[in-house]
Each structure stands twice: as C-alpha cells, then as structure tokens.
Amino acid sequence: MNILTNIAPVKIMLATLAAGIVLLPAMAGAQVLVPSGSFHSVMPEVKGEPVKVDSFYLDTTAVTNKKYNEFLQDHEDWQPQNIPSIFAHKGYLKSWKNANSDDIVNPDHPVTNVSWYAANTYCQSIGGRLPTLNEWEYSAQLMDFDSPSDAQEFASRLMSWYSTVDNENIGAVGSSGIENSHGIKDQFGLIMEWVEDFKPVIANDLSLDCGTVGRMQQLGNAYSYAASIRYITRMSFTPKSTNSTVGFRCAYDVEKITEKEASL
Amino acid sequence: MKPLTLTYTILIGLLLSGIANMSYAQTDEYKMDGMTFGMPEAEVFTEDYDGPPVVGDHLSMLPNLEPLDYEGNKTHDVRIDIIAQEIEVADGVKYEAWTFGGTVPGPVLHVKEGDRITFTMKNRSDEEVTITQPTKEGSPFMQQVAQNNFMKAKEATMPMPHSMDFHAGTVAKNDKWRTIAPGESIKFDWVANYPGSYIYHCGTPSVLMHTAMGQHGVVVVSPKDGYDTGYEIDKEYVVVQSEYYLKKGSGELFQYDYEAAQNRNPSHVVFNGHQTILHDQPLKANAGDRVRLHFSNNGPSGTSSFHVIGAIFDRVWLEGHPFNEMRGMQTVLLGASSSATIDLIVPEEGKYILIDHEFADAEKGATGTLKAGPRKK
Numbered sequence: 001m002n003i004l005t006n007i008a009p010v011k012i013m014l015a016t017l018a019a020g021i022v023l024l025p026a027m028a029g030a031q032v033l034v035p036s037g038s039f040h041s042v043m044p045e046v047k048g049e050p051v052k053v054d055s056f057y058l059d060t061t062a063v064t065n066k067k068y069n070e071f072l073q074d075h076e077d078w079q080p081q082n083i084p085s086i087f088a089h090k091g092y093l094k095s096w097k098n099a100n101s102d103d104i105v106n107p108d109h110p111v112t113n114v115s116w117y118a119a120n121t122y123c124q125s126i127g128g129r130l131p132t133l134n135e136w137e138y139s140a141q142l143m144d145f146d147s148p149s150d151a152q153e154f155a156s157r158l159m160s161w162y163s164t165v166d167n168e169n170i171g172a173v174g175s176s177g178i179e180n181s182h183g184i185k186d187q188f189g190l191i192m193e194w195v196e197d198f199k200p201v202i203a204n205d206l207s208l209d210c211g212t213v214g215r216m217q218q219l220g221n222a223y224s225y226a227a228s229i230r231y232i233t234r235m236s237f238t239p240k241s242t243n244s245t246v247g248f249r250c251a252y253d254v255e256k257i258t259e260k261e262a263s264l
Numbered sequence: 265m266k267p268l269t270l271t272y273t274i275l276i277g278l279l280l281s282g283i284a285n286m287s288y289a290q291t292d293e294y295k296m297d298g299m300t301f302g303m304p305e306a307e308v309f310t311e312d313y314d315g316p317p318v319v320g321d322h323l324s325m326l327p328n329l330e331p332l333d334y335e336g337n338k339t340h341d342v343r344i345d346i347i348a349q350e351i352e353v354a355d356g357v358k359y360e361a362w363t364f365g366g367t368v369p370g371p372v373l374h375v376k377e378g379d380r381i382t383f384t385m386k387n388r389s390d391e392e393v394t395i396t397q398p399t400k401e402g403s404p405f406m407q408q409v410a411q412n413n414f415m416k417a418k419e420a421t422m423p424m425p426h427s428m429d430f431h432a433g434t435v436a437k438n439d440k441w442r443t444i445a446p447g448e449s450i451k452f453d454w455v456a457n458y459p460g461s462y463i464y465h466c467g468t469p470s471v472l473m474h475t476a477m478g479q480h481g482v483v484v485v486s487p488k489d490g491y492d493t494g495y496e497i498d499k500e501y502v503v504v505q506s507e508y509y510l511k512k513g514s515g516e517l518f519q520y521d522y523e524a525a526q527n528r529n530p531s532h533v534v535f536n537g538h539q540t541i542l543h544d545q546p547l548k549a550n551a552g553d554r555v556r557l558h559f560s561n562n563g564p565s566g567t568s569s570f571h572v573i574g575a576i577f578d579r580v581w582l583e584g585h586p587f588n589e590m591r592g593m594q595t596v597l598l599g600a601s602s603s604a605t606i607d608l609i610v611p612e613e614g615k616y617i618l619i620d621h622e623f624a625d626a627e628k629g630a631t632g633t634l635k636a637g638p639r640k641k
C-alpha cells in the first residue's frame with residue numbers, strides 16, 4: 001500500500017499525538033531547508049501526476065505569541081486596537097488578554113486568531129512569506145513511518161484530531177511530538193495553518209460540493225481523506241478570518257537565506 | 265512595511281475574498297402548481313450577535329412538536345446557529361458534537377405547507393455558547409433544553425466551516441446552502457412547498473463527517489388541509505433515528521471514527537440522539553389513543569426498518585405527504601433521509617417498544633418506549 005511517499009524509520013510516537021509536553025528546543029523559530037521533490041496532492045486537477053516543489057526554507061515551528069508580540073511592537077498598525085477592519089474579523093487576537101502588555105500569556109504557544117493578512121504581513125516583515133499550499137502539504141507528507149499500517153494508524157488519528165481539536169488546551173510549539181523527516185514540527189496535532197494560496201483558483205470549480213471529497217480521494221485512504229478535510233476547510237476561509245485553531249509559520253526563498261548568510 | 269508589498273497583499277487578499285463571495289444569478293419569484301419558487305439571493309455577512317442560538321416560534325426539542333396556532337400561511341423568522349457542544353450520547357459516551365442549536369439532532373421546526381421561512385444562521389463554532397440559560401428572545405427549544413439537559417450539554421468550540429441544507433426547501437444549493445466560515449452568518453428565504461417531514465443537515469464536505477458529527481434535524485411541514493382521516497389525534501411526537509461513529513479518544517472524550525463511518529459500522533444507533541433517552545423519558549399515551557409519529561431516518565448512512573412492538577401502523581404516509589397513504593403496515597423501511605408520518609391506535613395499557621427491526625441497529629441503541637396508561641375515553 002503506497003500511502004505516503006516516504007516510508008522510513010519511525011520518528012514519531014503515535015501515543016504522544018495529543019499528550020506529553022516536550023521541552024521547547026533551542027532551535028525554536030529556526031528554519032530548515034526542505035529539499036525539492038514531489039508529492040501527490042489530493043487536488044483533482046493533478047490526475048496522478050506528482051506536484052513538483054522547489055526547495056525552500058520553512059520555520060521548524062509555528063509563530064508563537066511571543067514572536068507575534070515582538071512584531072506588534074514594531075508594527076503598531078497591526079495591534080488589535082489599530083488594525084483596520086478590512087484586514088481582520090473582530091476575533092483578531094481575541095485570546096490575548098492585554099495585547100499591549102509585555103506580559104504575554106502562553107508566550108511559547110502558537111499565535112492563533114490571526115487573519116491571513118496579518119500572517120502574510122508578519123512573514124514579509126522578517127524577509128519571508130507564507131508557504132504555498134503545495135509547499136506546506138509537501139512538507140507535511142515528508143513523514144517517516146515504519147510500515148504502511150503505522151501510516152494508516154497515524155492518518156486515522158489525524159481524522160479524529162480534525163473532528164475535535166482541543167483549542168482550549170493547545171500546547172507550546174514543538175509539543176505535539178509530530179515532526180517530519182527534516183525536523184519540521186507540529187504540522188499536525190496542534191493548530192491548522194495559513195498558507196499563501198489557501199483558496200486555490202480550482203476551489204471555484206470544486207465549490208465545496210458533496211462530491212468534492214470523492215474527487216479528492218484518488219489515493220483512497222485515510223491520509224488523503226484527512227488532507228481533503230484540510231483543503232476544504234481552507235477553501236471556506238476568507239483572508240479576514242480569525243479563529244482559535246488557525247495560526248501560521250513562515251517560509252523563505254532559498255536565494256534570500258543564502259544572501260543573508262553571505263552578508264553575515 | 266514597504267507600500268508595494270502591502271498593495272500586493274491587499275490585491276491577493278481581495279482576489280481570495282472575491283472567490284468566496286461570488287454572486288449567483290437568481291430567478292425571480294414565480295408560481296407553479298400553486299407552489300412558490302425563485303427566492304432572493306442569500307446574504308452572507310458578519311454580525312455581533314451573541315444571543316440565544318435558537319430563536320423563533322414553533323421550534324422545539326425532540327420529541328415535541330410545537331403546535332401551529334395560526335390560520336392560513338405565515339412567514340417564520342427563524343434562527344438556528346451552529347455551535348460546538350460537548351454532549352452525552354450514551355452512558356459515559358461524550359463527544360464534542362458539531363450541532364445546529366446545541367443538541368443532536370437539532371431543534372424540530374414545525375411549519376405549514378406554503379409557509380415562508382426567513383432563516384438566519386451564524387457559524388459560532390469558534391465561540392462558547394451556553395444552551396441551558398434561556399432568555400426571552402429565545403424559542404420554546406431553549407426553554408425545553410434548559411429544563412431537561414438530558415445530553416448534559418456543555419460549551420465547546422471547534423472552528424469549522426459549515427452550511428445548512430433544508431430538504432424541505434426547494435432552492436439552488438450553491439446560493440442558499442453555501443458554506444460559511446466561523447464568525448460569518450448567512451440569511452435566506454425558502455418556502456415549504458411540500459408537506460411532510462424533511463431532514464436538514466450540514467452540506468459541507470465531508471458531508472458524511474459533518475452529519476455524523478451531529479449536524480442534522482427535522483422540519484415538519486403540516487399539510488395545509490391536514491391528513492384526510494376524519495379523526496382527531498390524541499398525541500403527536502417526532503422521533504428521529506441516526507447513527508454515531510465514535511471511538512475513544514486519548515482523553516475522556518470520544519472522537520469521530522473515520523473508518524467506521526466509511527464502512528457504515530456505527531458505534532451507536534439512536535432515537536432522538538441518545539441511546540436511552542426514549543426509555544428514560546418514554547413517549548406517553550393512553551389505551552385507545554390515536555398517536556401520530558413523525559419518524560425520520562436522518563442517517564447519515566443507515567437504513568431503518570421502523571416497527572412498534574405490539575402495534576400495527578394504522579395509516580402511514582410515506583415522507584409525510586397526504587397522497588402517499590398506506591394502511592396496516594408492520595414495518596416502514598426508510599433509507600437515509602426518508603421519513604414517514606405514522607398513525608397508530610394504542611391497543612391497551614402497557615409498554616410498546618419502538619425499534620429498528622434491523623436488530624443489529626436495535627442492539628446499538630435504536631429503541632425507545634411508548635408507555636400507555638389506562639383507557640380514559
């Protein structure tokens with residue numbers, strides 16, 4: 001059974017999917033190179049052809065409340081009391097008790113209740129950008145499992161997670177115990193994430209119809225079903241949407257990182 | 265921030281919003297066979313509303329049917345908000361349901377053939393909503409749920425896009441049944457053209473998952489001239505069959521079981537949303553009563569062979585339409601989203617078990633009790 005593109009030694013403990021706080025690694029906020037490659041998307045236009053993805057850098061963890069607060073200090077326009085209503089729904093940063101204090105609640109937790117506009121601007125402000133939908137999904141597929149049955153078990157847990165994200169108890173970044181084979185953490189198990197083109201043009205044709213799931217299930221397994229739930233959920237968002245299970249991480253063009261390193 | 269970057273951001277953002285807010289060509293209102301078609305375009309908007317999630321008359325908690333207290337036709341202003349709610353569906357089995365109005369199934373709406381419904385729905389799945397503290401602006405449903413919190417409903421949140429599909433409405437789905445994101449609201453009109461009992465459910469993909477998570481309910485459309493029987497009904501109830509596909513999660517709560525749902529292997533098959541509610545709170549009648557059951561199989565995937573042990577269905581109207589009358593049925597076979605309006609004579613004092621005669625489902629919970637007292641007439 002060909003469930004995921006890569007089957008290699010297990011890096012994740014399925015049992016820790018929803019439990020266990022792992023200490024925040026020193027690497028938090030760091031980026032790693034995701035080498036170029038290809039993956040099978042669940043989007044129907046792909047027709048079995050793998051999607052090619054160029055190499056890019058991706059944050060190992062989602063942007064935290066602390067990091068986002070730092071951004072707000074330099075970008076007052078994006079503070080809750082200043083943000084124009086065209087850039088976010090009313091729920092923007094609603095989980096923050098006092099967005100102006102240095103006392104950030106849960107500093108190491110992923111920031112949520114941020115609109116796509118805000119996420120986009122944050123990433124640009126640090127010389128990055130939001131990952132594209134294909135980059136994000138490609139990275140998410142670079143998971144190592146011992147066997148197809150382990151992958152199947154993981155996918156099935158993923159489906160359960162999508163039905164009951166415990167957004168009252170979202171842990172710190174890096175705490176999901178899930179990482180891909182390049183050390184990118186928590187693409188599953190903590191929050192959902194904004195991507196640059198979250199509503200692909202083809203979404204128009206899919207129009208969230210009952211048959212959408214069927215068309216997205218060419219791989220016919222729990223993993224593609226879980227992926228289809230992600231695509232469908234993203235499609236219904238607007239760039240102003242803010243909700244308590246959606247945060248983001250940033251991606252970077254390879255050239256930009258190389259330039260930065262050269263200039264050091 | 266560089267102005268150029270911001271301009272780019274806004275443009276892309278507008279493009280992405282634009283895709284969400286396509287407008288649809290609409291047909292003007294017209295009549296055919298005495299029925300009304302062609303509704304105005306649905307309105308999608310954001311509002312500050314944080315009041316009761318179920319508002320309007322003739323909305324009740326199962327198994328009640330709010331009586332129609334008006335002559336002729338009327339327009340119903342109805343609100344059923346989408347909220348997540350932790351509920352119990354069997355002894356010790358709790359999960360975070362995706363609901364219309366806070367219970368599974370959602371509230372029963374009772375209207376008359378030809379009535380118009382102005383429906384508003386806010387996707388409050390990202391908000392904690394209490395359903396057990398009714399206010400005056402609520403509905404009979406809110407009162408009933410406050411007095412009888414059988415499912416032990418508790419606030420929960422689970423932000424998800426959702427939609428509403430009323431089978432009782434004849435409209436274009438890409439407009440009225442549109443998927444809306446958490447924090448958004450939708451408002452649209454529909455006319456109850458056909459009498460009968462009709463399910464409503466969330467139509468957002470995965471429609472299996474959304475319906476199995478709890479997003480379904482029933483609209484009872486009473487025929488404008490009633491059923492042609494020549495007798496009065498003593499008791500009238502709504503009974504809804506549905507399945508859950510749950511497995512134990514990592515904590516106390518149960519979670520959606522994707523494989524079980526795909527394989528049509530429910531963990532629980534229930535009447536009125538709970539494995540034992542219709543035994544602990546039996547339907548009541550007396551010997552010699554004529555009882556009318558509006559029975560709906562909301563699925564999402566199972567069939568139901570509905571039977572009442574010790575009784576024969578005197579008259580059955582398939583889908584509840586007065587033209588579809590059948591007599592003397594022992595069992596009514598109903599596929600997912602089918603219904604029947606059933607009259608039965610309660611023969612004598614005692615206990616009558618409502619059951620899905622597909623016994624595998626009965627033993628997963630699809631049973632209930634009709635308790636009959638002594639004859640009073």
Ligand SMILES: [Cu+2]
Pocket residue numbers: 362425426427466467468474479
């Ligand atoms: Cu839904």
